[in-house]
Amino acid sequence: MTKVLLLGLGRWGANHLRNLHLLPIELYVAEVGEKQLEPARKLGLPAERLATHYQDFIGKVDCAVIVTPAQHHFALGQEFLEAGKDVFVEKPLTLADREAKQLAELADKNKRILQVGHILRFDPATLWLRDAVQAGQFGRVNMVRGHFGGFKRPRNDSGVMFADGIHFADLFNFILGALPKSVLAIHHDFMGRGMDDVSFVSLEYDTPHGKTWATVENDYFIPGKFREVIVCGDKLSAVCDYNVAQYKIKTYENKHVRDGKDFKGIEGAVHQIECPPEEPLLAELRAFLDSVQTRKAPRADGWAGYDAVRVMNAALESVKTGRAVEL
Numbered sequence: 001m002t003k004v005l006l007l008g009l010g011r012w013g014a015n016h017l018r019n020l021h022l023l024p025i026e027l028y029v030a031e032v033g034e035k036q037l038e039p040a041r042k043l044g045l046p047a048e049r050l051a052t053h054y055q056d057f058i059g060k061v062d063c064a065v066i067v068t069p070a071q072h073h074f075a076l077g078q079e080f081l082e083a084g085k086d087v088f089v090e091k092p093l094t095l096a097d098r099e100a101k102q103l104a105e106l107a108d109k110n111k112r113i114l115q116v117g118h119i120l121r122f123d124p125a126t127l128w129l130r131d132a133v134q135a136g137q138f139g140r141v142n143m144v145r146g147h148f149g150g151f152k153r154p155r156n157d158s159g160v161m162f163a164d165g166i167h168f169a170d171l172f173n174f175i176l177g178a179l180p181k182s183v184l185a186i187h188h189d190f191m192g193r194g195m196d197d198v199s200f201v202s203l204e205y206d207t208p209h210g211k212t213w214a215t216v217e218n219d220y221f222i223p224g225k226f227r228e229v230i231v232c233g234d235k236l237s238a239v240c241d242y243n244v245a246q247y248k249i250k251t252y253e254n255k256h257v258r259d260g261k262d263f264k265g266i267e268g269a270v271h272q273i274e275c276p277p278e279e280p281l282l283a284e285l286r287a288f289l290d291s292v293q294t295r296k297a298p299r300a301d302g303w304a305g306y307d308a309v310r311v312m313n314a315a316l317e318s319v320k321t322g323r324a325v326e327l
Helices: 011-020 035-042 070-082 097-109 124-134 160-176 280-294 302-321
Strands: 003-007 026-030 063-066 086-090 114-117 141-150 180-188 198-207 210-219 225-233 237-241 249-252 255-259 262-266 270-273
Touching: 003 011, 011 035, 011 280, 063 070, 063 280, 070 086, 070 097, 086 280, 097 114, 097 302, 114 280, 114 302, 124 160, 124 225, 124 237, 124 249, 141 160, 160 180, 160 198, 160 210, 160 225, 160 302, 180 302, 198 302
Parallel strands: 003 026, 003 063, 063 086, 086 114, 141 210
Antiparallel strands: 141 225, 180 198, 198 210, 225 237, 237 249, 249 270, 255 262
């Protein structure tokens, strides 16, 4: 049975604990204090598998799931990879490009599995969008738009773009099968925390189907919860709501056609796409364990994590310079 160490039981770490507890593994948990370990005790984990010093377990486990503040991802990831362990690191892989690249290279060098918590890659709706785009069902994808936001408590280890925008930046890389060639961004810091709480990022892609313009909007203020992606092609368009459990995608066969010197818009058939209801976090943890056991490369490997960090840091540079930054 695979022995897994979970590091961190914060807001998102608690969800990892709940899902890992459902899997056929031998689970160990480490947190900085005895009080923080209480959720694991309530699940019935034996005392000998709980610790306030994660180093106690490095020699006992096969792999680690790191769900700590982003500032600690590099050091922890490096320590476990150098110890010969497979590693799952929540997004962002790191906050710095150089460190993300180092972890990806270290995983390759040591022949270790390194998976990054880009959870949307494991949503059935994402796989449908990726396959439809790559198969040409959308035709030329002109525009992709994402809004990942809504009123909530801000994270304190990064701005909203690194906390939330990275989800859709990675998603667009995945479904378009490319990296953006340029990044332009605008940030606001309305709360005066020294980091962005509203973010607008524009990405320009060159894909086999032509140029695609993508935008990502993030915020902590708009009432509600938004996890919406829109893909607009010259043959098909789709709206995907990641808040919905099963019927996430609706497609539209809308077209613009020439009418003399002008264009007219023709609204075509609308179809609802049914996606299997599955918790993406459970799916990505299952995928990580499968990679650990089969040595198959993860869908969201260290290099995907590195690419997403590169895009985010290009956006930060764009905010400072006021200009588009080329990758």
